[in-house]
Amino acid sequence: MKKEEVFSAYKEYILPTYTKVPVIFTKGKGSRLWDIQNKEYLDFFPGWGVGNLGHCHPKVISAVRDQIGKLIFIPNNYYHLPQAKLAKEIAYWTYPSKVFFCNSGAEANEGAIKLSRKFGKGRYEIITFENSFHGRTLAALAATGQKKYQNGFEPLPEGFKTVKFNDIEAVKNAVSDKTVAIMLELIQGEGGINVASKEFVSGLKKICEEKNLLLIVDEVQTGIGRTGKLFCYQHYGIIPDIMTLAKALGGGLPIGMMIVKKEISDTLGPGMHASTFGGGPVICRAALAVLKAIQEEKLLSNTQKMGDYLFTKLMELKNKYPLIKEVRGMGLMFGIELSVEGKSIVEKCFERGLLINCTHDKVLRVMPALNTTKKEIDKAIWVLENVISNS
Numbered sequence: 143m144k145k146e147e148v149f150s151a152y153k154e155y156i157l158p159t160y161t162k163v164p165v166i167f168t169k170g171k172g173s174r175l176w177d178i179q180n181k182e183y184l185d186f187f188p189g190w191g192v193g194n195l196g197h198c199h200p201k202v203i204s205a206v207r208d209q210i211g212k213l214i215f216i217p218n219n220y221y222h223l224p225q226a227k228l229a230k231e232i233a234y235w236t237y238p239s240k241v242f243f244c245n246s247g248a249e250a251n252e253g254a255i256k257l258s259r260k261f262g263k264g265r266y267e268i269i270t271f272e273n274s275f276h277g278r279t280l281a282a283l284a285a286t287g288q289k290k291y292q293n294g295f296e297p298l299p300e301g302f303k304t305v306k307f308n309d310i311e312a313v314k315n316a317v318s319d320k321t322v323a324i325m326l327e328l329i330q331g332e333g334g335i336n337v338a339s340k341e342f343v344s345g346l347k348k349i350c351e352e353k354n355l356l357l358i359v360d361e362v363q364t365g366i367g368r369t370g371k372l373f374c375y376q377h378y379g380i381i382p383d384i385m386t387l388a389k390a391l392g393g394g395l396p397i398g399m400m401i402v403k404k405e406i407s408d409t410l411g412p413g414m415h416a417s418t419f420g421g422g423p424v425i426c427r428a429a430l431a432v433l434k435a436i437q438e439e440k441l442l443s444n445t446q447k448m449g450d451y452l453f454t455k456l457m458e459l460k461n462k463y464p465l466i467k468e469v470r471g472m473g474l475m476f477g478i479e480l481s482v483e484g485k486s487i488v489e490k491c492f493e494r495g496l497l498i499n500c501t502h503d504k505v506l507r508v509m510p511a512l513n514t515t516k517k518e519i520d521k522a523i524w525v526l527e528n529v530i531s532n533s
């Protein structure tokens with residue numbers, strides 16, 4: 143297919159639910175991507191948070207190749223090895239827990255919502271936060287504290303109360319005898335890289351303990367090393383009752399996971415929840431390869447080091463260009479808040495071969511692969527400065 147044929151096939155045959163950039167990618171390796179004309183790009187927003195290992199990591203490729211030749215799929219009423227190994231591995235890196243396997247972030251959050259309602263035995267209200275993002279299925283959308291995603295899809299499932307982020311008094315006022323859980327992202331990704339304060343999170347934990355509520359931490363974007371620890375909650379000295387994962391866990395393949403603290407892990411029993419494809423052999427092997435790569439290649443310490451370096455460089459830009467109001471984030475997850483809309487900056491970076499993102503209109507988002515290098519960061523900063531100084 144030629145370039146124009148691809149564009150017209152999309153136009154003719156695919157629902158237009160995505161705002162698209164007119165480029166056709168054909169190949170990726172690490173932080174680099176190539177388009178159909180063999181133009182090279184530096185990807186500083188790989189897969190919207192999926193690409194923590196960059197593109198086509200060799201360990202993921204060989205695990206998937208090996209498994210796909212042996213057994214591609216086995217339904218969840220039988221046993222297979224990769225699922226057992228992955229669940230055990232996750233418990234090892236987190237806390238005493240049991241997991242539920244699914245295919246996406248939204249599906250993991252739906253699971254958390256359903257489990258909470260069962261746990262509540264009549265209590266069903268979940269407190270969520272302004273500017274949060276939990277996915278596009280109806281309950282996850284109802285949990286999402288951004289009207290723009292909900293408009294036109296009402297009525298949404300009941301039982302969600304949205305309050306101000308980082309405001310513990312607002313949470314206290316929202317708790318009622320119907321409340322069963324509090325659900326949050328420790329760093330709001332789509333909402334503009336808003337970091338939860340330590341006091342706020344320990345305050346939430348305290349409320350949960352006092353009122354017998356579940357603390358649900360959505361680590362779909364912050365998990366798998368993104369913030370310099372394997373999971374973001376590990377920065378906060380708390381343990382969630384439920385954690386949800388997806389994006390980077392499968393190394394580019396679709397997976398979702400709900401991790402449930404041991405004490406409440408019998409809330410859902412046989413027949414109460416399911417997902418046909420959840421935790422299939424191929425995806426579990428891919429996820430095991432991701433966790434292995436993070437350990438063997440010391441990617442958490444690289445994330446901390448490169449994160450510090452990138453932050454310093456971004457602060458230098460901030461001090462030079464008043465257009466940049468604030469730089470915030472953790473590990474290799476950064477938001478650059480501008481005084482203007484970021485769309486044209488993203489477009490100009492793209493033209494110069496640098497892929498970044500803009501969220502919440504005015505916040506540029508950079509989340510390079512965890513194995514990025516100083517050289518790549520220097521190049522990205524060079525392009526970004528070039529663009530910003532001409533904006």
Ligand SMILES: *Cc1c(COP(=O)(O)O)cnc(C)c1O
Binds near residue numbers: 247248249275276
């Ligand atoms: C992307 C995202 C989701 C939704 O994940 P999908 O796999 O697209 O359903 C949920 N929560 C957070 C924090 C996310 O960043």
